[in-house]
Every structure is written in structure tokens, then in C-alpha cells.
Amino acid sequence: MNYVFYIAAAVAVFSTLMAITRANAVHALLYMITSLLSSSLIFFVLGAPYIAALQAIVYAGAIMVLFVFIIMMLNQGPASTEQERVWISGKTWVGPTMLCAVLLAELIWIVRGDPAWLPGKTIIHPKDVSKALYGPYILVIELASMLLTAGLVGAYHLGRREPERREGES
Amino acid sequence: MTTMNIAYPEIIVIATAFIVLVADLFMTERSRAALAPIAALGLLVGIAVTATLTPVTGELLGGRFAMDPVAWWFKIVFMLASLVAVIMSMDTLDGRARVRPRGMGFRGEYYWIMLSSVVGMMLLISARDLVTLFVSLEIATLPLMVLAAWRRDDAKSGEAGLKYVILGALASAFIVYGFSILYGLARSADLNEIARAVATEKSPAFLLAVALVLAGTGFKLTMVPFHMWAADVYQGAPTPVTAYLSVASKAAGLAFAFQILFRLFGDMLPQWGALIALFAAITMTLGNVVAIVQHNIKRFMAFSAISQAGYFLLGFLGDASEGVPAMIFYLLVYVVSNLAVFACIVWFANETGKEQIEDYRGLSLTNPLTALCMMIGLFSLAGIPPLSGFVGKFFLFSIASKAGCHWLVAVAAVNSTISLYYYLRVVRQMYIEPADKEAQPPSPSTSISITVAILTIVVSILGIVPTIYQHIHAATITWLASLQ
Amino acid sequence: MEYLFVLAMVGLAASMVAGGLIVARLVAPHKPGGLKDIPYECGEQPIGQAWIQFNVGYYLFGLLFLVFDVEAALMYPWAVVFRSVGLAGLIEMAIFVLVLIIGLVYAWRKGVLEWV
Numbered sequence: 001m002n003y004v005f006y007i008a009a010a011v012a013v014f015s016t017l018m019a020i021t022r023a024n025a026v027h028a029l030l031y032m033i034t035s036l037l038s039s040s041l042i043f044f045v046l047g048a049p050y051i052a053a054l055q056a057i058v059y060a061g062a063i064m065v066l067f068v069f070i071i072m073m074l075n076q077g078p079a080s081t082e083q084e085r086v087w088i089s090g091k092t093w094v095g096p097t098m099l100c101a102v103l104l105a106e107l108i109w110i111v112r113g114d115p116a117w118l119p120g121k122t123i124i125h126p127k128d129v130s131k132a133l134y135g136p137y138i139l140v141i142e143l144a145s146m147l148l149t150a151g152l153v154g155a156y157h158l159g160r161r162e163p164e165r166r167e168g169e170s
Numbered sequence: 171m172t173t174m175n176i177a178y179p180e181i182i183v184i185a186t187a188f189i190v191l192v193a194d195l196f197m198t199e200r201s202r203a204a205l206a207p208i209a210a211l212g213l214l215v216g217i218a219v220t221a222t223l224t225p226v227t228g229e230l231l232g233g234r235f236a237m238d239p240v241a242w243w244f245k246i247v248f249m250l251a252s253l254v255a256v257i258m259s260m261d262t263l264d265g266r267a268r269v270r271p272r273g274m275g276f277r278g279e280y281y282w283i284m285l286s287s288v289v290g291m292m293l294l295i296s297a298r299d300l301v302t303l304f305v306s307l308e309i310a311t312l313p314l315m316v317l318a319a320w321r322r323d324d325a326k327s328g329e330a331g332l333k334y335v336i337l338g339a340l341a342s343a344f345i346v347y348g349f350s351i352l353y354g355l356a357r358s359a360d361l362n363e364i365a366r367a368v369a370t371e372k373s374p375a376f377l378l379a380v381a382l383v384l385a386g387t388g389f390k391l392t393m394v395p396f397h398m399w400a401a402d403v404y405q406g407a408p409t410p411v412t413a414y415l416s417v418a419s420k421a422a423g424l425a426f427a428f429q430i431l432f433r434l435f436g437d438m439l440p441q442w443g444a445l446i447a448l449f450a451a452i453t454m455t456l457g458n459v460v461a462i463v464q465h466n467i468k469r470f471m472a473f474s475a476i477s478q479a480g481y482f483l484l485g486f487l488g489d490a491s492e493g494v495p496a497m498i499f500y501l502l503v504y505v506v507s508n509l510a511v512f513a514c515i516v517w518f519a520n521e522t523g524k525e526q527i528e529d530y531r532g533l534s535l536t537n538p539l540t541a542l543c544m545m546i547g548l549f550s551l552a553g554i555p556p557l558s559g560f561v562g563k564f565f566l567f568s569i570a571s572k573a574g575c576h577w578l579v580a581v582a583a584v585n586s587t588i589s590l591y592y593y594l595r596v597v598r599q600m601y602i603e604p605a606d607k608e609a610q611p612p613s614p615s616t617s618i619s620i621t622v623a624i625l626t627i628v629v630s631i632l633g634i635v636p637t638i639y640q641h642i643h644a645a646t647i648t649w650l651a652s653l654q
Numbered sequence: 655m656e657y658l659f660v661l662a663m664v665g666l667a668a669s670m671v672a673g674g675l676i677v678a679r680l681v682a683p684h685k686p687g688g689l690k691d692i693p694y695e696c697g698e699q700p701i702g703q704a705w706i707q708f709n710v711g712y713y714l715f716g717l718l719f720l721v722f723d724v725e726a727a728l729m730y731p732w733a734v735v736f737r738s739v740g741l742a743g744l745i746e747m748a749i750f751v752l753v754l755i756i757g758l759v760y761a762w763r764k765g766v767l768e769w770v
Contacts, residue, residue, distance in 0.1 A: 050731065057727050065716035108661060130731030134739045136232045138746050141728060143293065143305045145750045146184070148721045149757035150286040150309065153191070154316030155717045156766055157279045158331070192756060195763040 004106050005045045011099050012038035018095065026067075030096040033063055034103075041103050050126035176228040176237035179220040179245050180292050186212025187285035194278020202277045206260040209281040213253040213288070220245050227648070233360075234298050238652060239645030241295040243498050244425045247505055248291045251421060252284055254509045255414035257621050258516045259284075262410060266615065269523030273321040274408055280320065284414065287313035291418065295425040299359040300349045303429060307345070310422050311338055311390075314415060318407040330406025337399040341389035348382030351375050352434075361433045369437045380435065387430050390423035393483065394453040397476045401460075404472035409519045412468050413512035416475045417505045424482060424501055431486055432494070436653060439486065443573060446486050450570075451581045454480025458588040467515055467527050467596070471508075474551060477589060478504055484566040484582065488573030491650055495643040496569055500562035502642075503550065503632055507559055510547035510625035513618050514540055521612030527596055532605020537612060540619070541600045543626040548593040550629045553586050561633030714766050718758075725754050 012035050019031035036059040044052035133141055190209050194202060220242065229236040261267045263277045290309030297303040315338055319331020353359055355376055356367035368376055388396040404412045431439055457477025464470035482504075485497035517540065518533075519525050534541040550559035563586065571579045605611075632638060692699075732739070732747050739746075761767060 053730075054727050058724055062720055062723075065713070065720050104664070108664070126731060126734050130735040131738070133728075133731050134735060134743045134746060136234055137299075137301060139231055139235055139293075140301050140305050141746065141750055142753070143302070143309060144728060145725070145753035146286060146289065147305065147309050147312065148724060149191075149753055149760075150283060150313055150316075152717065152721050152757045153279050153760060154283055154313065156714060156761060156764060157276055157283075158316065158319055158322055159714045159717070160764075160766075188753075188756060191760060195760060 004109060005042060007102065007106055008038050008041045008045060011035075011102055012042065015096070015099055029063065029067055030093070031099075032066075033059075034096045034099045036063070037100065038103055041106060044107075047123040048129075050124065050129045173228075174230070175223065176226075177230055177235065178223070179216050179249070180289060180296075182212060182216040182219055183249070183285060183289050183292065186216070187282055187289065190285065191278060191282040194282070197278075203264045205277045205281055206256055206263065209256045209285060210253055212285070213249050213256065217246060217249045217253070220249065226645075227652070229298070234302055235293070235296050236298050237296060238649050240428065240494065240498065240649040243502075243642060243645060244295040244421065244428075245292050247421050247502060248288055248418065251417040251505050251509065252288045252414065254513070254621055254625070255284065255410060255418070256281060257617050258413055258509075258513055259410040260617055261517070261520050261615050262408070267520030268613075269520060271321060271324070271408065271523075273323045273327075276320075280317070283313040283316050287311070287317075287418065291422040291425065294422060295429065297429065298361050300353060300361070300364070301359055303361070303426075304342075304346055304349060307390075307422075307426060308342065311342070311419070314411075314419055317411045318403050318415065320408050320411060324406075326406035327408065328406075330403045333399050333406075334403045337389065341386045341396070344382045344389075345386030348379040348386065351379035351382070355379070361429065365434055365436060368435075380438075383430055383434075387423070387427050388449070390419065390426050391482070392420070392423070392453075392476045392479045393449055394456045394476065394480075397453070397457070397479075400476055401469050401472040404475070405466055405469040407468075409468065409512075409516045409525070412471070413509060413516055416471060416512065417508050420475060420479065420482075421501055421505060423479075424497065427486075428494075432490065432653060436490075439490070443487050443575070446483055447570070447573075447575045447578045450480045450483035450487075451578055452480075453477065453483060454582060454585045458585045458592070462588070462592045462595075464592075465526050465528065467525050467530070470527060470592070470596075471512070471515070474589070474593075475508070477585065478508075478551070480585070481563060481566055481582065484570045484578070487575060487578075488569045491647060492565075492572070493569050494646040494650065495639065496562070496565035498642050498646070499639050500566055502638070503558040503562040503629070506625055506628045506632065507547045507550035507557075510622060510629055511544055511551065513622045513625060514544040514547070517615055517618040517622070518612060520615065520618075522609070527599055528603075530596060530599040531603035533600040535605045537614065540614065540622065543622045545597050545600065546626050546629055548596055552590040552593040554590070556630075556633060558629055558631075558633035561639075565639075718761060718766065721757065722754070725751075 015031045015034040015038060019028045019035055022028035022031060036055060040052045040055035040059075043049075043055060186209060189212070190205055193208065194205060197204070223237075223242070226237055226239050226242045259280065262270065262274050263280060287310050290306045290311070290313070293306035294303065294310055297306050315331055315334045318334045319327055321327035352364055352368065355371060355373070356364040358364055358367065385396060387393075389399070392400045404415060407415060435442075454477045457473045457475070457480060461470055461473035461477065464473060482497055482500065485493040485500070487493065515525070518530065522529065533544075546557065550557040553559045553563040555561075563582075567579050567582055570582065728750070729747070732743060735743065
């Protein structure tokens with residue numbers, strides 16, 4: 001049943017390739033979401049449901065930030081009208097949607113039976129992950145909180161508004 | 171199992187970082203001048219506690235956090251580097267500098283970010299599994315990226331931050347990809363267990379993992395051809411940050427290289443001699459040759475730092491019982507010498523706002539003592555006897571010679587001569603060229619003057635007093651024994 | 655078979671969406687008009703393009719969200735083993751949350767949460 005994994009991997013590779021070759025940032029983002037979802041599915045197939053869920057949860061947030069960030073950062077010109085027209089036409093949705101459909105089909109294929117036949121030799125239950133994280137790897141958890149706070153402060157510094165001065169704002 | 175006290179250095183630095191961050195929230199802009207002394211005090215206490223730590227060997231959390239004599243030295247160097255960086259930043263951030271670059275405020279955030287990166291570096295050398303190693307590497311480098319872009323209004327600073335983020339993220343991706351393959355091969359995240367499991371591994375996957383991890387390590391060490399980020403980041407970052415980057419990120423890179431090359435691939439290291447020798451030769455040559463044509467002193471120091479990375483690599487050749495103490499000793503020497511030079515650069519930029527080498531002309535007339543200190547620092551970097559830089563380089567060169575790489579010693583000697591030439595360019599500007607008549611002579615700053623004086627004394631005596639090297643050597647022997 | 659619940663959930667979610675659309679198609683009167691094709695912006699008349707430079711504040715909010723999103727994601731495993739890790743786990747989690755609360759307090763005090 002390894003082919004489930006290979007299809008998901010192929011989708012991941014293809015959508016990543018598409019993501020980095022798209023000229024339109026929003027299209028690239030759509031492919032990137034597909035790529036992330038397919039890697040989530042790969043985790044699931046390999047017997048790590050918790051990581052699969054984490055991938056979907058965290059990247060849903062990360063992608064949103066990225067989305068806002070990219071739209072904010074992009075230089076908007078007269079081309080944007082043309083871009084938008086193509087965007088709304090719905091044609092660009094076909095690619096990601098089809099890839100997502102493949103993933104969905106795979107997911108249904110997997111869950112319809114007993115997951116014991118999955119390529120992963122053992123299923124890593126969320127409980128196992130938790131025992132490792134809150135046992136021997138507790139340092140990593142605390143470090144993660146430190147990293148997040150440092151990132152928060154750093155991002156706030158770089159993104160802060162300065163009311164007294166408007167010009168030259170990067 | 172040992173007691174908690176081996177984690178005290180980290181706990182103290184983390185506590186200081188949080189005190190700074192929280193104190194900043196409840197302070198007026200005026201009283202925020204107290205933040206730098208708080209940070210400096212915390213680091214001083216950290217150094218003192220580390221220095222008096224007994225025993226220096228032990229592990230916590232089931233061996234996932236370990237202290238050993240080599241880690242002890244690295245932690246001292248990290249805290250020392252950041253202590254000096256905090257003192258250097260004070261004048262600019264507190265507004266005492268004559269030329270205050272725009273956007274250099276926000277002291278609470280600044281010291282918090284700097285201290286978090288120290289925490290990451292300190293944990294980096296204490297990590298004993300891939301996950302902790304990677305997360306601490308990220309804590310060490312992410313703040314440096316923010317610091318490089320600290321002056322958000324400055325296009326150069328922004329460019330520095332962006333380049334550092336993109337290339338740093340790429341390097342991190344390489345490392346984590348390599349780690350994941352290693353984990354798959356060894357079925358363990360523990361560094362020592364991986365080392366045992368991959369000792370006889372020859373599969374293509376393993377080679378890919380090695381290549382990826384080494385490329386990432388090379389990036390952190392600014393090893394050619396992974397050095398591209400250094401020059402722009404060093405030039406664009408605010409000057410005190412450049413000073414911190416040039417020593418702390420290099421020390422962290424060396425710590426990471428220790429973890430990778432000695433702990434993870436220790437059994438294979440002897441076979442990689444030719445490769446490391448090649449990288450060392452390219453790194454020092456390119457750094458030196460490009461440094462000759464630089465006019466901006468920060469960019470100049472960036473290429474100087476790249477060439478110094480080449481000298482460090484010599485220590486990975488040959489017998490580890492000689493290479494490790496030589497590298498740690500040279501790291502100490504490099505950190506102190508580079509900080510001495512950078513303290514002068516920071517002070518000069520604070521006073522005049524200039525950072526071209528030509529701007530230093532006549533400094534020996536207006537500020538003879540500072541010029542002398544800067545000259546001693548530069549000469550130590552060039553490796554002129556009897557300064558500590560000479561002793562450090564001598565140890566490293568002799569290792570390469572003992573390892574049978576005589577051509578490499580020749581290359582390194584030629585490079586030292588080249589480096590002397592370009593370090594002398596700065597000295598020439600300070601001592602031979604006449605001073606600019608119209609320019610207001612820079613006035614000394616108390617904090618930086620004291621720092622420069624202490625650092626210069628250390629630079630001068632580090633090579634003469636043998637106890638430090640003896641201590642490092644003794645520490646290494648026990649460390650190497652523990653690796654087996 | 656434990657993942658059949660997931661399958662049932664997927665089916666339910668899909669049928670909710672499809673059902674809504676089908677019922678609307680059957681029940682609602684079909685009167686297309688130009689005004690109806692305008693993007694919905696809270697009842698306001700849409701002005702200009704959607705591709706404009708957004709306020710940097712959105713980015714900060716997004717990032718704040720992301721930080722606490724990751725925090726929440728790391729809290730799930732703790733909830734799973736809440737009983738077995740006991741008091742030690744509680745203290746560990748308390749430190750973890752405390753560090754992030756400091757981050758939140760920081761953002762609050764510095765006015766990140768204020769929308770100017």
C-alpha cells in the first residue's frame with residue numbers, strides 16, 4: 001500500500017514545484033497550501049497522526065500570516081487589475097483543487113480500513129508524542145516558548161508603526 | 171545524575187533576559203538607561219557562576235542537557251562576547267553618542283533579543299540530541315537576524331536583515347533536512363547514539379545527510395563557499411551588532427561545528443582531512459584577498475572574519491587532543507582581539523558617524539591611546555608576536571603541519587602575510603596619514619575606553635601567560651575521553 | 655477502524671456545504687444582477703482593488719495569532735497526558751505559558767493590540 005505515500009509525495013513535489021514557479025504570489029500560495037497539506041497526509045500515512053494534525057493546524061495560521069504579509073509587501077501596479085481578472089475567472093483554482101481532491105481521495109482510501117496496514121511500521125499515537133515532549137524533551141518545549149517570545153518581540157520591533165514619522169517607512 | 175547547578179549559567183541568563191523585558195514595560199524612557207547595566211550585571215553574574223562551577227561535568231534531563239569542560243569554555247566566551255557587546259551598545263542606545271543613527275532605540279527589546287541569542291548559544295553546546303540542538307541553534311540565530319535589521323529605516327540594515335533571514339533560513343533548512351535523514355538512519359535523536367549507529371554507514375542517504383549538515387555548518391562558520399551573507403550583513407547591521415555578530419555568531423558556529431564534527435561524525439573526521447584542508451585554504455585565501463580591496467571598515471572586518479574562519483578550520487585536522495585546545499584558545503584570542511578592534515570602530519562611528527578606512531587617518535594624533543589599542547587588536551588578528559594572536563595561530567599551524575598538510579601551512583603563512591598587509595592599511599591611516607584639520611576630533615567615551623583598555627591588556631597577555639592554554643588543554647583531555 | 659470517525663466527519667462537512675448549496679438552488683428565486691456580483695464587504699460599496707498595500711498592523715496581528723496558535727498546538731499533547739505527567743507536567747506547562755504570557759503582556763503594553 002506504499003503507493004498512497006507515493007501519490008501524496010508526488011503531489012507534494014509537484015505542488016511545491018508549481019508554488020515556486022508561479023508568477024502570481026497568490027497562486028503560489030495556493031500551491032503551497034496544497035504542498036503543506038500533502039506533507040500532512042504523508043505524516044499521516046507514515047503513522048504519525050499528531051504531527052499530521054499539527055502540520056495542518058500550524059500551517060493554517062502560518063499561511064494566513066504569509067498571505068497577509070505578501071499582499072502587504074507586494075508592489076501594486078496597473079497589472080493588478082489584469083491579475084485580479086484572471087484570479088476571479090476560477091481557472092487558477094483548478095490546479096490546487098484537483099490536487100486537493102487527489103489528497104482527499106487518498107485520505108478516504110486510507111481511513112476506510114484498518115490503519116494497521118499503513119507503510120509506517122508503528123503508529124505514533126498523540127500520547128506517545130506527549131510522553132516524549134513532556135518527559136525527556138521538556139527542555140525543547142520551554143525553549144520553544146522562549147523562541148516564540150523572542151520572535152514575537154523581534155517581529156514587533158521590525159513591524160511597529162511610528163506615528164511621528166511617515167516617510168521612508170519600509 | 172547531578173544537581174541542577176550545571177544549569178545555573180543558562181538559568182541566570184534567561185532570568186536576566188526576562189527581567190530586562192519585563193522591566194522595560196514599566197519604565198520611563200529616561201530610566202531605561204538602567205537596562206544595559208541590568209543586562210551586563212546578569213551576564214557578569216553568569217560568568218562568575220560559571221567560573222566557580224564545580225564540578226563542570228554533569229547532565230540533566232536524562233542526558234539531554236550536559237555540561238562538560240569544553241562547553242564551559244564556550245559558555246564563558248559567549249557570555250563574555252555578549253557582555254562586551256552590551257557595553258558597546260550602551261552609548262548608541264542611551265543617546266550618549268555624538269552621532270546617533272536613527273532607529274537605534276528600543277533598549278528593552280534590544281537587550282532582550284541579544285540575551286536570548288546568548289541563551290541559544292549556551293544551550294547549543296550543551297545539547298545532546300538533534301531536537302534540542304536544532305531549537306537552540308534557532309534561538310541563537312533568529313535574534314541575530316532581528317538585530318541585523320534593527321535600524322528599520324536604514325535600507326542597508328534592512329538589506330542585511332533580509333539577506334541574513336533568507337540565507338540563514340536556507341542553511342537551517344539544510345541542517346534540519348540532514349538531521350531528519352540522520353534520525354531515520356540511526357532511529358535515535360541522541361547525538362552519541364547516532365554517532366555509534368552511523369560509524370560504519372556508507373549509504374547514499376548518509377552521504378546526503380553529511381553534505382547537508384556540513385553545508386549548514388559552513389554557513390554558520392562563514393566558510394567559503396557559504397560565506398556570501400557575511401559581508402552584506404556585517405556592513406548593513408548597526409555597528410555594535412556587527413561586533414556581536416562577528417564574535418558571537420562565529421563562536422556559535424564553532425560550537426555547532428564541534429557538536430557536528432566531533433560528537434556526531436567524530437569517527438569519520440580523520441578521513442575528511444583533505445576536504446577540510448581544502449575548505450580552510452579557500453576560506454582564508456578568499457577572505458584575505460577580498461579584504462585587501464575593501465574601503466568600508468565593517469565590510470573589511472567581515473572579510474577578515476571570513477579568513478579567520480579558515481584558520482579555525484585548521485584545528486579540525488589531525489589529532490583532536492591538540493586541535494580542540496588550539497581552536498578554543500584561538501577562539502578566545504579571536505573574540506578578545508576582534509572585540510577590541512570593534513570597540514574602537516563602534517566608538518569611532520559613535521563620535522564621527524564614519525566607517526570608511528580612510529576616515530581613520532590621523533587618529534593617533536587625536537586619540538593616541540585608542541589608536542594604540544586598535545593597532546594592538548589588529549596586530550593580534552594578523553598574528554604578530556608576542557601578541558596572543560600569534561600564539562593562537564602558531565598552535566593551529568603546527569597542527570596542520572603535524573597532520574601532514576605542509577602545503578596548507580605554506581598557504582596559511584602566505585595568507586598571514588597578506589592579512590598583515592591589509593591590517594597595516596588601517597594602521598597606516600591612523601599613524602602615517604595626517605589628520606583631517608576641519609574634522610572635530612572624537613572625544614573618548616568612558617564605558618568604551620575602559621572596555622578597550624581591558625580587552626587590549628587581555629590581548630597582550632593571553633599569549634604570554636601559559637595558564638589559560640594549560641587549563642584549556644587539560645579540559646579538552648577529559649572532554650575527549652568522555653566522547654568515547 | 656477508529657479513523658472511520660474522521661471519514662464520517664469529512665462526509666458530514668461535505669454534505670453540509672453541498673446541502674446548503676443544493677437547498678438554496680431549489681428554494682431561492684434565481685434572479686442574477688450586476689449588483690449581486692460585487693464582492694461582499696460588510697454591506698459597504700467596494701472601493702478600488704483588493705490588491706492594495708495593507709496596514710502593517712495586520713501583519714503584527716497575524717503574527718501574534720501565529721505565536722499563540724503554535725502555543726495551543728503544543729498544549730494539545732499536554733492535555734492528552736495531563737494525568738500521567740502529574741504535577742511536574744503542570745509546572746512545566748505553567749512555565750511555558752508564563753513565558754508566552756510575558757510575550758502577550760509585552761505586546762499589550764507596547765500597544766501592539768491597539769488599532770490606530
